[in-house]
Amino acid sequence: METEEKERIQKQREELKEEGLKEKKEILEDSIKQNEAPPPDDVVxxxxxPSTDSISFHPINVLANHNVGGASETPEGGVSEMLNRFPVGKLSFFLQVNCIKTKFVEFSAVLDTSGLPKRLRFYLSLYSELLFESPVLRxxxxxxxxxxxKELQANTxxxxxCLGIRGGGRFMPGQYPDALLISI
Incomplete structure (x- = not known):
């Protein structure tokens, strides 16, 4: 393919000759100059x-066990009712739930793996690759x-x-490699 391209360029040079090449160069330089020119002020x-009044924002209720009160009450309310159904303050691990009225759900967990023995840490990359492709006991x-x-593809x-935040790629950890990030 490289040879064909070189032959095509050589053939075009022979057809255009020196005068044709100068003409094409001038056309190219003029086009570049026009493309890089700023638009006239009257056009801008x-x-x-448009008005920002038409933008509708979704209210977000936040439940978290890391705040002093155990939850953040938003102007839209509803947190007290959610706390009765899901008392996050009683959990022994960090948890934050962002509630938005939508038909979609995203679940993310960041697991601290620093307590794993070194002999098991070697398997974390493999584990993270196999997590969604392994048999399940249900x-x-x-x-x-x-x-x-098939069920994952149909329902998600x-x-x-991955290991680390913004994983580094297959079998390579990203930043904070002690964190195992799972999202679905």
């Missing part, structure tokens, strides 16, 4: 600026990995697991 000022029945993968938009 004639564009309407109600005493072993579900084959093919079924697990995305799922991932």
């Amino acid at each position: 000022s004639s564009l309407p600026v 109600n005493g029945e072993l579900i084959p990995y093919e079924t697990v993968v 938009i995305s799922h991932s697991s």
Whole structure:
């Protein structure tokens, strides 16, 4: 392919000759100059600026066990009712739940793996790769990995697991490699 491209360029040079090449160079330089020229002020000022009043923001209720009160009450309210159903203050681990009225749910967990023995830490990259592609024991029945993968594809938009925040790639940790990040 490289040879064909070199032959094509050589053939084009022979056809255009020195005069044609100069003409094409001038056309190219003129086009670049026109493309890099700033737009006229009257064009920029004639564009309407839309109002931000039409932007609707979704209210977010936050439940968290790391605040003093155990939850953040938003102006929209509803946190007290949610706390009755899900008392996050009684949990022994950090938890934050952001409640938004939507038909989608995202679950993310960041697990601290620093307490794992060194001999097991070597397997974390492999574990994170296999997490969503392994058989599952459900109600005493072993579900084959093919079924697990099909169900995940049918019921989720995305799922991932990696070592570190913003994982470095397959079998490579990202920042904070002691954290195992799981999202679904």
